[in-house]
Amino acid sequence: MPTTNFSDHSSRRHFIRRLTALSLSPWLPGCESWFAQRIAIAAHAWPGYEFLFLARREKWLDNSLVDLIETTSATESLNALLDGKVDGAALTLDEVLTARASGLPLTVVLVFNISAGADMLLARPYIAKLADLKGQRIGFEQGAVGSLLLHKALDASGLSMAEITAVPLTIDAHFQAWQQQQVDALVTYEPVASRLLREGAIKLFDSRKIPDTIFDVLAFRTDRLGFSRAPAIRHLVLAHLKALEHLTKNPQDAAYRMAPRFKLSPAQVLSTYKGLVIPDRSNNQRLLLGSSPILLNSARKLSAFMYESGKLAHENDLTGLIDASYL
Template sequence: MDVLNKALLPRRKFIAHLGTLACGPLLSSCEFNVEPVTIGLYVWPGYEPLPLARTLGWLDEKQVRLVETGSASDSLKLLAAGRIDGAYLTLDKVLRARENGIPLSVLLVCDISAGADMLLVRPEIKTLAGIKGRRIGVEDGALGALMLYEVLRVAGLGMGDIRPVSLPGDHHVDAWEHGDIDVAVTSEPAATRILAMGANRLFDSRRTPDLILDVLEVRTPLLDRAHADALHHLVATHLRALRHINTDPDDASYRMAQHLKLPHEQVMAAFRGLVLPGLNDNIRLLAASPPELLKSVKVICATLCQAGLLHRQANVDGLLRPEYLPEPETS
C-alpha cells in the first residue's frame, strides 16, 4: 500500500500540538484532571489489538479504559446514552448514528472485510435461491441488514421471501447449534465455530468490496485539548499491538485466544478475510488529499439509501480526524 506524501506531516503535527502551544503562555501546567477515555468493543478479530495491548501491559488504563459489550447494538446503545466515549464499529453504523444525532468522528480504520463477513447455510441449501422460506439469523442494525440486502439482491429475492430471525451476534453459535436457524448472516469468530459444525459458506464480503469496514471512533466533543494525550495513546497503542500480531503471530495467538473464545491454533485463521491497515495505510485512508476512505463512504451511503437504511448522503464534515495518528513509518 502507498506511503504518505510527507508534505502532509507538518500540518498534522501542527494540529496535534496546538493545545500545547496555546496553553503555554497562560498556564503554569497543561495537565488536565480528566477521567479515562472509555472505548466500547465486542469480540471481533479486527478489534483485538487493544485487548491484546492490555494483556501485554501497553494500555495505560489511567488514560484509556475498555468496556466490553456483547454486540455492536450494545455499543451503540451505550454511545447514545453517553455512557462510553467511543467504540469500535463498522463504518455504516457510524454513518447511521451520525444521521440519528450522535456526533462521532473516525480516528482509525482497523480492518477492511474481504471475506470475514459471510452467509452460512445448512448443508442441504446449495444455492442463494435456496434460502427462500428459510429462517435467517441476522443481527439488528445496519451491517446485518446491509449484508442481507446484498444477498437478497444477488439472489433475486425480497424480504418477503425469507423468515428473518433477529439475533445479537454473540447468539449466532448457540442458535445454530440448537437448530433455531437455517442460515446465518455472521462474522468471525462465530463463523469459524459454525463452519466447524458443518455449515457451508454461500456468500461473503469478497463480493461486496468497499462496503464493510471497521473503524475506531469517538464522540466528536471529546476532541479537545484535555483528551488529546489519551487519544494519541489510544491510536498509537492499537497500532503497536497490530505490529505485534504481524511480527510475532505465535505469541499473539496464545494471548488473544481466551478473549476470542477460540483455541490458539484457530486464532490466526479468524483473521483470514480481513485486511488490517497499519499506520501508513491509515494515513492514506484518512489524511490523503482527498482521503481515500471517502470513496467507501460514498459506496456505503448509496447502498444504505437503496436499502432504506439511510435517508440521505452523509455529511462528512468532521467525520475523519487523522491528527491523532503517529508520524508515518519510513521503509
C-alpha cells in the same frame, strides 16, 4: 497563601518524579500531559478489535488513560454511545453512518480493518445456493453490518427481504441460535463463523463479493473530541498499533495470548485474520488523509446504497466524518 502538606521528603520526591515522568512521557507529548482526561471505549469481540484487548493484557494500554469496556455486540456499543456512557466505540462504517443519520455526530479516527471474507452468510447443508434461501429463517444483527451483508446477498440471489423470514439476533446469540435450530442461515463473522463452520455450516456469501464496503473503525462522539482527551486518544491508537506490530512480528506468540478470549486454538486464531486487511499507521494515513480520502469516498458510496435500500432516511452529510490527527 495556601500550602501543600507533604508528610515527608520521600512523598515530595515521589510527587516530583511523577510530574517529571508525565512531562517526558512519549504517550503524552508536551503540555497536553498536564490536562489529559481519561476516555471510555466500547468494543465487542471481533478480530479487528482484539488488538485493543491484547494491548490491555500486555499493559501497553494505560488503564489510567483508557477504560476499555467489552460489550456483547455492536448494538450494545452503539447504545452506550447514545447514552453518553462512553466516548468512543469500535464500529463498522455503516453503523457510524446510521448513528450520524439518527442525530449522533461521530468522527472516525482510525481504521481497524477492511473485511475481505471475514463477514459471511452461512447456511445449513440443505441450502445449496443463494436462491434456496427463499422462505428460510435467516438470522442477522439489525442496524449492523449483518443487515448490510444480507441485503447484498439477497441482491445477488434476486430475492427480497419479503421472501425470507428475518430473525434479528445480536452476535452474542448467534452460536446458540444455530445450535438450537432457530435459524436456517446466519449472517455472522469471526470468531463465531469458524465455530459454525466446524459445526457443518456452508458458506454461501462473504465480504469478498463486496470489496471496500465493510470497514471497522474507531469512532468517537464528535462532542468528546478535543484538547483534554487528545492525549488519551493518541495513546489508544498507539497501543493498538503496537499490538498489531506484535502480531506481525510474532504471530505465534500473539495468537497464543489471544486464544483464550477467542475460545479458539492459536492456529484457529491466526486463520480468523485471513479474511481481513488490517492497515498499519502508514496505510491508515493513506485511507484517512488527502483532499479526497479513500474512506470518505467509500462512505459516500455506502451512504447512497443504504439510502437506496431503505436503511437510511436520507443520505449522510459526511462533514466531520474523519479526523486523522490522532495517528
